[in-house]
Amino acid sequence: MSKYDLVVIGGGAAGLTAAAGAASMGAKVALIEKNSLLGGDCLHYGCVPSKALITSAKAVHQARKSAAEFGLLIEGEADIAVAMDRVRQSIETIQHHDSHERFEGLGIDVITGAATFVNEHKVKVTDGTEIEGKRFVIATGSSPFIPQVEGIDRVDYLTNETIFKLKQAPKRMAVIGGGAIGLELSQSISRFGTDVTVIERHSRLFAREEEQIAETVQNRLEQELSFHFNSSLEKVDKQNDEIVITVKNIDTNLVEHLTVDALFMSAGRKPNIETLGLENAGVKTEKGYVVVNEYLQTSQSHIFAVGDVNGAMPFTHVAGMEGKLIVQNAVFGIKKKVSYKNVPYVIFTDPEVFHLGLTETEARAKYGDENIKVYQKELNDVDRFVADRDTEGLVKVITDKKGHILGAHAVGSNAGDWMQEIVFAMTNGNKIGDLSNVIHPYPTHGAALQQTADMYWREKLFNGKIPAITEKYIKWFR
Structure with missing residues (x-):
């Protein structure tokens, strides 16, 4: 029977990150994936194919819109098969980064098959192979939930x-x-x-x-x-x-x-845990999800659960973050707590929705009306969006009274890109006013966020005691 320092079950974003990180630190790692290809739902059925399709659909939509505006004539119907071919090409290109060969080159034993726990330190793969591990990571992701309606x-x-x-x-x-x-x-x-x-x-x-x-x-x-x-x-x-x-x-x-x-x-989605035999390992579940603590440990301290199966935040970038944390906690026993406070997400509709931290309603409920500030800027007041003739949207930032960022939200074309600066600011404890001091090239979409931050200083400088003080100083200076 093969024995490993770390056994990772699931070859998606979380599992691959944990396996690669642990192996690079010298751990003996086994990676078990039930499908023949690594990459998980994100690569094959989620993030990658959906964004490839969204891009193709947006190009078709923009072509029709531009043709109508400039008096051009478009004939025929857009062929969705061309878009699906683009989807396939995108998956195949990225698949090279998630190939068996790459991970085997890192010293990881990649095993194809479904794993079931025999006990808290042993799993059996569908081919009959039994594997023993000091520690385990459950990273089996999720799948579509199908409501059981008649027919x-x-x-x-x-x-x-x-x-x-x-x-x-x-x-x-x-x-x-x-x-x-x-x-x-x-x-x-x-x-x-x-x-x-x-x-x-x-x-x-x-x-x-x-x-x-x-x-x-x-x-x-x-x-x-x-x-x-x-x-x-x-x-x-x-x-x-x-x-x-x-x-x-x-x-x-x-x-x-x-x-x-x-x-x-x-x-909706449901976690993929049905065939894991978690009861054999003494791993507790609740409402279909694997229960974890703030260190991502299950009810068995040597078994961790990351990604969609733990029910925290079902996003690929969150799975990757949790996978990195696993390397510290499972391999080195550092016991670092997971935090989702500074984790953003984007809904890739057209226009896009950006979400970070608390909403205004949540901030008021948590801190009280008198302890928060709200700064909002409409995109129709931002020069680049005006030039693009794409002014539908807004930016909204919620702070405490001192300007510390509690939440940031936006809707607009490609909002997920031009709002990234505030993620860095919030993560590193910067105030909203700090974003106003960053020099941005003119004209760019990022000015939407900068102009929102400018409102902080405008309020500070033109309201309250400061104008009276500066007026006296200017008179004295003359």
């Missing part, structure tokens, strides 16, 4: 794992779930000519975002997609080559039948 097992529905195999755009598509994944892909597919209807249980989109930001995105999306809010999927029927779904309004109980050509299930 769902009789139709060929799409998920994020199959939608990138489309050869042609369906004429009509229903999307179950108005979360980030559902909306990013819905908007993209619609730009290839599909009539898309989104079924969402809540009364509005983006319930966790600033209200103005959510409203801005929703207004834009409603120009491209149809929505049924406060609604649930009740039944699915197959009629010839069409799918008929029964949708019920949760408030009124009104039932409606929609006929579509494709059904995209995007109702």
